[in-house]
Every structure is written in structure tokens, then in C-alpha cells.
Amino acid sequence: MVRQERDRRGPDSGGDPEGPRHLTDRAAALNARAEQWADDAQVRPGFRERVEALVRDRWHEPVIVLRLGDPDVGFEVPGRRQDGTVEGSEPVSQFFRGVLRGVGTAVVSVFSLANGGGAGRVFQRDVRVTGPANAQVLGLADRLRSLRGPWLAFSPSCLALVDTGSTYVEPADAPPPRIVWEARQPELPAVNFRRHTLTWPDGSVFRFPLHGRTEEQHLRKFVEPPGVVHWEGRPQ
Numbered sequence: 001m002v003r004q005e006r007d008r009r010g011p012d013s014g015g016d017p018e019g020p021r022h023l024t025d026r027a028a029a030l031n032a033r034a035e036q037w038a039d040d041a042q043v044r045p046g047f048r049e050r051v052e053a054l055v056r057d058r059w060h061e062p063v064i065v066l067r068l069g070d071p072d073v074g075f076e077v078p079g080r081r082q083d084g085t086v087e088g089s090e091p092v093s094q095f096f097r098g099v100l101r102g103v104g105t106a107v108v109s110v111f112s113l114a115n116g117g118g119a120g121r122v123f124q125r126d127v128r129v130t131g132p133a134n135a136q137v138l139g140l141a142d143r144l145r146s147l148r149g150p151w152l153a154f155s156p157s158c159l160a161l162v163d164t165g166s167t168y169v170e171p172a173d174a175p176p177p178r179i180v181w182e183a184r185q186p187e188l189p190a191v192n193f194r195r196h197t198l199t200w201p202d203g204s205v206f207r208f209p210l211h212g213r214t215e216e217q218h219l220r221k222f223v224e225p226p227g228v229v230h231w232e233g234r235p236q
Contacts, residue, residue: 043067043211046171048218051151051162054177061155062231064222067167068150069209074127077135077204082125084145131204136189140198141206143181151177152208156231157185159198193223 051065075084129141140161144150149164161181165174183189189198189206198206210216222230 041168043167043214044170047149047164047167047174047177048151050171051153051164051177054162054179055153055155055158055160058179059155059158061157064154064219064229064231065162066152066154066208066215066219067211068144068152069211071144071147071150072125073129073141073144073209074125075129075141076127077129077131077138078133080138082127084129084141126209128207128209129205131200132202135204136200136202137198137204137206140181140183147180149174154191157188159183159188159191192227193219193229194225194227 048065048067052063055063055065072083074082076082079087081087129135129137131137143161147161147163149167151162151164153160153162159182160179162177163180164177167174189200191198196208196210198208210219221233224230224234
């Protein structure tokens with residue numbers, strides 16, 4: 001009788017130990033799918049190839065081109081606010097540019113909240129620009145803040161910040177990519193692909209944000225532990 005009663009009731013009240021794990025895996029899969037959807041929606045195929053052609057023809061070297069994430073990064077530099085504006089200047093226009101950029105990543109933010117990200121972290125500006133007053137990093141960082149389609153292009157002896165404009169449109173409908181900042185040896189900052197950092201001689205640093213999983217996967221085609229760079233691509 002006890003066994004029959006248990007059969008009618010189903011499993012013990014402790015539940016299926018695989019249940020919570022299954023829900024966690026499902027949530028992670030949904031979040032990854034949302035991130036991939038955002039990547040595909042915000043960067044149409046063909047933009048990377050246009051930037052690669054531009055810098056390869058200019059430098060005559062093999063290149064690695066990476067789409068940057070949200071350029072509205074945080075600053076920790078004396079004389080600058082956290083949003084990068086100069087202390088004492090009017091920050092309103094930069095504020096509204098930040099609001100507009102945030103709309104473009106709203107879907108990913110919602111999924112972050114659903115998976116325990118927390119509202120504070122979603123809207124907090126991640127500090128990625130650090131250095132002393134008048135830091136060398138500001139040459140790149142100041143130009144980055146106004147771009148709609150920022151890319152970093154690397155070669156063995158050159159580095160450039162490239163703007164393609166909006167990447168929501170088809171490449172054929174977009175303006176030609178343009179170089180907005182460039183450095184060459186010996187003024188080239190030190191690059192660490194594994195840590196996503198550019199470091200200048202004065203100690204200033206830019207931790208460049210990549211635009212999602214697609215860019216992480218693209219970078220792995222060229223870089224392997226412990227930081228070996230294969231400029232022509234990793235051997236298959």
C-alpha cells in the first residue's frame with residue numbers, strides 16, 4: 001500500500017535533482033541566442049571585409065579587424081568625468097548620446113536582468129580608459145566616443161580606429177569606412193589580445209570592449225594561449 005501510494009503521488013517532495021540544472025542550462029542557452037541575435041542584427045556581414053580591405057591596402061601587411069562594443073565606456077583620468085567629457089564643460093549632449101546607444105542594446109540588457117545581472121550593472125558605465133592627466137590614451141578614446149560603427153584594425157606595425165557608420169544597414173548602403181585615428185611604430189601602444197588592452201608608454205590603458213561572441217570567436221582564429229599571434233590565421 002505504501003508503494004502504491006507513493007506511485008500515485010509521484011517523486012518525493014525533494015524533486016528532480018536535474019530540474020534546477022536544466023532550467024539554468026536553458027536560461028543560458030536563451031541568453032546566448034539573444035546575444036547572437038543582437039550581434040547579427042547590429043553588424044551585417046560585409047562590414048569587416050570592407051575595413052580589412054581599407055587597412056590592408058594602406059599598410060601592406062596582414063591585419064586583424066575587430067568590431068568594438070558600446071563606445072560609451074567609463075574614464076578614470078584626472079580632469080575627465082566618468083563619461084569622458086572634460087570637467088567644467090557641458091555634459092548634456094554626451095548624456096543623450098549615451099541614452100541613444102543604450103537603446104541599441106536593450107534586448108541584451110533585458111536578458112541580463114532575467115539571468116541575475118541586476119539593474120545597476122546593466123546601466124553602469126564600465127571603466128575602460130585609465131591613465132594620468134592628459135594621458136596618451138585620450139587621442140584614441142576621445143575619437144571613439146562619437147563613432148557609430150567603431151572597429152579596431154591591427155597589423156604587426158600599425159593600429160587604427162575605423163568608423164563604418166551604422167552597421168544596422170547593408171554595407172552597400174553605408175558610406176565607405178574611414179580611419180579616424182592611427183598609430184604606427186614606434187608610437188604604437190603595446191597590444192595584449194588576451195586581455196583586450198592597449199597600453200601606452202605613460203601607463204595609460206584602454207581595455208577595448210568586443211562586440212559579443214562573434215568577435216571573440218573571430219579573435220580566436222588568430223590568437224592562441226599564452227598569447228601567440230598568427231597574423232595569417234592559426235594553423236588548422
